Amino acid sequence: MGKPKRRVSTPPLQAKEVPRPGSLPGAETSTQRICWRFTHVDHDGPWGFDRLDGTTLAWMFGQLRSFESMRIDELFSQGGHPGKHYETERLPNETALKRLDDLRLADMTRISRLRLSGAGRLYGFLVDQVFHVVWWDPRHEIWPSPKKHT
Numbered sequence: 001m002g003k004p005k006r007r008v009s010t011p012p013l014q015a016k017e018v019p020r021p022g023s024l025p026g027a028e029t030s031t032q033r034i035c036w037r038f039t040h041v042d043h044d045g046p047w048g049f050d051r052l053d054g055t056t057l058a059w060m061f062g063q064l065r066s067f068e069s070m071r072i073d074e075l076f077s078q079g080g081h082p083g084k085h086y087e088t089e090r091l092p093n094e095t096a097l098k099r100l101d102d103l104r105l106a107d108m109t110r111i112s113r114l115r116l117s118g119a120g121r122l123y124g125f126l127v128d129q130v131f132h133v134v135w136w137d138p139r140h141e142i143w144p145s146p147k148k149h150t
Helices: 027-032 054-068 072-076 093-104
Strands: 033-035 085-086 110-115 121-127 130-137
Touching: 072 085, 110 130
Parallel strands: 033 130
Antiparallel strands: 085 110, 110 121, 121 130
């Protein structure tokens, strides 16, 4: 008879965490962070996106991407930077009010904006965490500041 076989103790296998098929990294917090819709972009008015060159558009997408890491309360609760809300009926620019009417968006009660650069503002409607983009205002004309040089 031979020697009895010695049993070697092996540690239990660790369950490897495998991501679910089709899940995106960071998606679990998406309901707290801003995202974008472009259905209502105004292409025909003075603040339309058809006037943007490729370099500006690429820069803008970079800015929007950086905002995606922020929660809505971080974007819109910091004293107006980068985001701020306005009552639509108080828009001081008559052309903007007319464009909203032409776009059939004049019944919206609140318009929001994101400051992307010194003068550049992105305007749209914030519904929950979704920012519905309408205008790109590179010269701060839609809701001009009462302060000079801002």
